Amino acid sequence: MEEGLRERKKRETRRRISDMATGLFLMRGFDQVTVAEVARAADVSVNTVFNYFGTKEDLFLDRQADLEEIYRGVVRDRRPGESVVDAFRRDFLDALDTGDWRYGFHEGAEVWGRVVAESPALRARTLEIERQVMACVAAAIEEEADADPDDVRPELVAAQILSTTRLLSRHALRRRTAGESPREVEAWLREQAEALFDLLESGIGGYGRRPLVVAEDGEAAGDEEEDDVEGDHRRP
Amino acid sequence: MEEGLRERKKRETRRRISDMATGLFLMRGFDQVTVAEVARAADVSVNTVFNYFGTKEDLFLDRQADLEEIYRGVVRDRRPGESVVDAFRRDFLDALDTGDWRYGFHEGAEVWGRVVAESPALRARTLEIERQVMACVAAAIEEEADADPDDVRPELVAAQILSTTRLLSRHALRRRTAGESPREVEAWLREQAEALFDLLESGIGGYGRRPLVVAEDGEAAGDEEEDDVEGDHRRP
DNA sequence: TACCCAACTTGCAGTCACTCCAAAATTGTG
DNA sequence: CACAATTTTGGAGTGACTGCAAGTTGGGTA
Numbered sequence: 055m056e057e058g059l060r061e062r063k064k065r066e067t068r069r070r071i072s073d074m075a076t077g078l079f080l081m082r083g084f085d086q087v088t089v090a091e092v093a094r095a096a097d098v099s100v101n102t103v104f105n106y107f108g109t110k111e112d113l114f115l116d117r118q119a120d121l122e123e124i125y126r127g128v129v130r131d132r133r134p135g136e137s138v139v140d141a142f143r144r145d146f147l148d149a150l151d152t153g154d155w156r157y158g159f160h161e162g163a164e165v166w167g168r169v170v171a172e173s174p175a176l177r178a179r180t181l182e183i184e185r186q187v188m189a190c191v192a193a194a195i196e197e198e199a200d201a202d203p204d205d206v207r208p209e210l211v212a213a214q215i216l217s218t219t220r221l222l223s224r225h226a227l228r229r230r231t232a233g234e235s236p237r238e239v240e241a242w243l244r245e246q247a248e249a250l251f252d253l254l255e256s257g258i259g260g261y262g263r264r265p266l267v268v269a270e271d272g273e274a275a276g277d278e279e280e281d282d283v284e285g286d287h288r289r290p
Numbered sequence: 291m292e293e294g295l296r297e298r299k300k301r302e303t304r305r306r307i308s309d310m311a312t313g314l315f316l317m318r319g320f321d322q323v324t325v326a327e328v329a330r331a332a333d334v335s336v337n338t339v340f341n342y343f344g345t346k347e348d349l350f351l352d353r354q355a356d357l358e359e360i361y362r363g364v365v366r367d368r369r370p371g372e373s374v375v376d377a378f379r380r381d382f383l384d385a386l387d388t389g390d391w392r393y394g395f396h397e398g399a400e401v402w403g404r405v406v407a408e409s410p411a412l413r414a415r416t417l418e419i420e421r422q423v424m425a426c427v428a429a430a431i432e433e434e435a436d437a438d439p440d441d442v443r444p445e446l447v448a449a450q451i452l453s454t455t456r457l458l459s460r461h462a463l464r465r466r467t468a469g470e471s472p473r474e475v476e477a478w479l480r481e482q483a484e485a486l487f488d489l490l491e492s493g494i495g496g497y498g499r500r501p502l503v504v505a506e507d508g509e510a511a512g513d514e515e516e517d518d519v520e521g522d523h524r525r526p
Numbered sequence: 527t528a529c530c531c532a533a534c535t536t537g538c539a540g541t542c543a544c545t546c547c548a549a550a551a552t553t554g555t556g
Numbered sequence: 557c558a559c560a561a562t563t564t565t566g567g568a569g570t571g572a573c574t575g576c577a578a579g580t581t582g583g584g585t586a
Binding site: 132133134135136137138139140174177178179181182185195198199206207209210211213214215217218220221222225246249250253254255256257258259260261262263264265266 | 368369370371372373374375376410413414415417418421431434435442443445446447449450451453454456457458461482485486489490491492493494495496497498499500501502
């Protein structure tokens with residue numbers, strides 16, 4: 055008895071709910087679709103939806119486990135002579151070649167990105183996921199490097215690498231939604247990736263260093279142009 | 291007519307709501323207090339609470355605007371010869387000296403940290419704030435460096451610096467809540483800050499490099515510590 | 527002083543995500 | 557076929573948040 059009817063039905067139900075939800079969200083936007091609608095579309099009760107997915111956001115974002123596994127692999131399976139940064143650089147460029155989903159280069163990524171960008175709840179959940187993935191990568195690096203549990207460097211390395219890839223993904227998505235062609239974006243992305251990973255490797259210590267001798271005419275630090283102070287309450 | 295009665299009352303009401311909310315949250319936890327209770331404690335209606343604060347989370351996390359202003363200052367007012375990283379290193383150590391709130395070293399920080407850690411909603415909002423602050427710092431750096439709007443490096447620099455300070459703050463908070471004395475934590479923090487900022491300056495390119503030739507007996511990864519780049523990656 | 531307008535506050539009704547609970551319905555087992 | 561375990565469902569909440577219409581208040585004006 056490899057898989058009983060029970061297990062199969064569960065898997066099917068979960069899949070049906072997820073697919074229906076994703077379809078509706080992509081079509082009409084996350085906040086414009088209620089959980090009740092998803093339930094109706096999947097022909098289950100609302101309670102069943104929450105039986106499978108902890109929150110409404112999880113209906114749209116439930117690749118976290120996969121992500122963690124993939125990144126663990128990148129760290130663990132890096133080649134001889136490769137540093138952690140090297141491994142992620144290679145992985146990023148490979149993903150760019152194959153149109154892998156994990157950096158947002160897959161087909162339809164711009165629709166997906168727009169839906170996420172338009173929903174505060176989804177953006178928040180995305181950040182939380184990124185945080186957890188970061189912790190996971192940090193753990194993998196720490197384990198690999200056999201570092202002291204008090205050593206903070208693995209976390210720093212993880213944070214910096216993932217900041218870099220996230221930055222690249224976000225810009226790529228923005229350019230895609232702004233109407234640039236995939237080919238254009240890909241070229242730009244390849245160039246920027248090299249530059250950022252180089253910077254990551256060699257350090258940002260010198261960036262923006264202020265000259266020791268101040269020119270005689272230029273005004274000093276900013277005295278003009280005081281911008282807004284009070285933020286507006288009530289966010290949409 | 292410097293400030294009418296109307297303005298003063300508004301300021302007082304806002305302050306009263308915020309104070310009552312903060313007190314209740316610190317005492318009983320964020321999720322254990324309803325907005326209705328806050329309203330009752332502040333002697334206003336629930337609607338008035340939402341008139342002043344967009345969300346329940348904003349009742350507790352209200353310093354974002356201040357944070358952005360402070361960080362803008364750090365970037366803009368850096369001294370001659372200082373790079374952006376230098377400026378933030380100095381600012382961090384100064385804040386450590388003065389017990390400044392912005393990195394979580396103030397009195398009662400561990401209670402505050404526990405409340406945030408225990409509430410998913412607050413954690414999510416914290417991440418969102420960090421993201422916005424990061425964007426703000428990136429903008430300041432870009433402006434300062436007079437960089438091309440297409441240049442992604444300012445964002446990378448901002449992300450990496452703030453990742454570092456966030457990492458330090460989080461660990462400090464964790465140690466405080468774990469019962470370490472403030473003096474202990476401060477000493478540890480000072481040492482780690484130097485190490486991490488050094489790493490930030492010199493780059494993480496060599497971290498965790500896997501040896502080219504695999505030793506015939508033992509496992510490959512791990513203990514060889516050959517960091518090829520210039521930085522002396524001291525370990526704690 | 528009396529009045530009026532604008533801003534601020536409030537109560538009320540409603541939506542939606544999400545929880546708890548107990549009663550079905552379904553599935554696997556002896 | 558019974559019986560237990562699991563899943564599904566309906567119903568009755570709770571709590572954040574919104575929109576609306578009716579007060580209430582402060583400031584300026586006739």
